[in-house]
Amino acid sequence: MKVTVVGSGYVGLVSGACLADVGNDVLCLDVDPSKIRILEEGGIPIHEPGLLEVVQRNVQAGRLRFTTDIPAAVRHGDVQFIAVGTPPDEDGSADLQYVLAAARNIGRHMDGYRVVVDKSTVPVGTADKVRAAIAEEVAARGAALEYSVVSNPEFLKEGAAVDDFMRPDRIIVGADDARAIDWMRELYAPFQRNHERLLVMDVRSAELTKYAANAMLATRISFMNELANLAETLGADIELVRQGIGSDPRIGWHFLYAGCGYGGSCFPKDVKALVRTGREHGHDLRLLGAVESVNERQKRRLVDKIVARFGDNLAGRRFALWGLAFKPNTDDMREAPSRVVLEELFRRGASAVAYDPVAMDEAQRIFGDEPRLAYAARPMDAVDGADALVIVTEWKEFRSPDFPRVRDLLRQPVVFDGRNMYEPAVLERHGIEYFGIGRG
Ligand SMILES: NC(=O)c1ccc[n+]([C@@H]2O[C@H](COP(=O)([O-])OP(=O)(O)OC[C@H]3O[C@@H](n4cnc5c(N)ncnc54)[C@H](O)[C@@H]3O)[C@@H](O)[C@H]2O)c1
Ligand SMILES: O=c1ccn([C@@H]2O[C@H](COP(=O)(O)OP(=O)(O)O[C@H]3O[C@H](CO)[C@@H](O)[C@H](O)[C@H]3O)[C@@H](O)[C@H]2O)c(=O)[nH]1
16 A cells, blocks of 8 residues: 655654555655655664664665655555654643644645544544644645544554564554545554454544553553552562562553653653543543652652662762663653653762663753763763662663672662662672662
């Protein structure tokens, strides 16, 4: 099929590349010329495992192209995916300006039937707004063209995006006309060869399904973080509790890891947006309000522990920080707990030397020439001469460091482990004072 993807960020680029990989003719559009330039030069603008290979082989095969030319992009795809950002507005609601701008462009330039597929995460009712925006533009031209609007939220995780797209748990299609549903079935057929994964429902339910999934996952994390803080006080170990409850299939193993809070471009903004939607419709979603506030507090938890150990005045102290990205295998630092940790350290007069395998360029972009932040080329360089080591992201390469070396390089052998990567007893055996999350 001929497919256009509007927005070539994490979701758009992964979707476009994976759809090309199964044989579709895909054109990816972006309004940011610097992203398109990188793609045209054979690179990718983000760190995402396996993505470069998929992009390169499909570019070579002539099935994947990139453009900033809006009319050409709208003319190309019979199916038009909208995969632009929906960042939080000041009041927490999702800012739909990019989605609606994309819809208007489609309405302005379409020259025949189009299936417009909303892949961005958008509040319930957005499909109606997209439909209206297209209708307005079509009418303004005096044209009479048919189109369908479909909600097809995306569930990929950064760091595992290609795999998630290629092997989805489910494909949600919210649509109310048969032609669009048939097209979506055809487009997704290669991704559900061994069993049916496509769930067709009405548009509003599809839009809400996306928020429900993220809100449920965020709730599990905040629940565990809250219990972790209690476990500490009670002298229990949240890691043992996690294993104790995860073995119940009704609870399951996933997304039960306590830590220094959830970050990323989705959970924080989507929980906020759902709370906001509730409020707009007279529903006070108290549980989700608490999920959010527990998470805000949890992002400060590591610094609370540092303050409890070193005092509130951290002037003159230097901390080694392992991990800047909001999770491993990405360079994304949107809402990353590391940002809160660093800001709280700076506020108390401390400085930091950070190491992250891929996110240091992004940190430099965010923190600019912040004099209290330096970067290390290797993890142990960050540790050398620091007052303590603080772990914020559980990169694989941090799993089994040379503990005696860590102990000897630190000015004080103290580790604050924001992701419970280590066994307290192991570090104690190496003469390192250990502070995890919820490990009383
Ligand atoms: N990042 C994820 O893991 C993930 C997963 C599932 C769903 N989502 C949702 O998908 C959407 C996109 O997220 P993302 O992380 O890919 O965002 P992103 O910021 O990485 O990419 C969005 C891209 O859209 C481009 N853009 C903006 N307006 C445009 C327009 N009118 N025409 C063409 N391009 C335009 C921007 O320049 C940018 O490159 C959001 O709604 C997000 O909530 C994200
Ligand atoms: O048990 C856990 C699991 C995750 N996290 C944190 O939660 C955040 C989000 O992690 P993850 O969900 O793996 O990454 P995202 O790429 O943000 O993916 C989420 O958000 C996407 C955008 O909506 C959805 O598509 C995905 O299904 C959903 O998992 C990260 O900071 C993790 O460190 C925890 O603290 N504990």
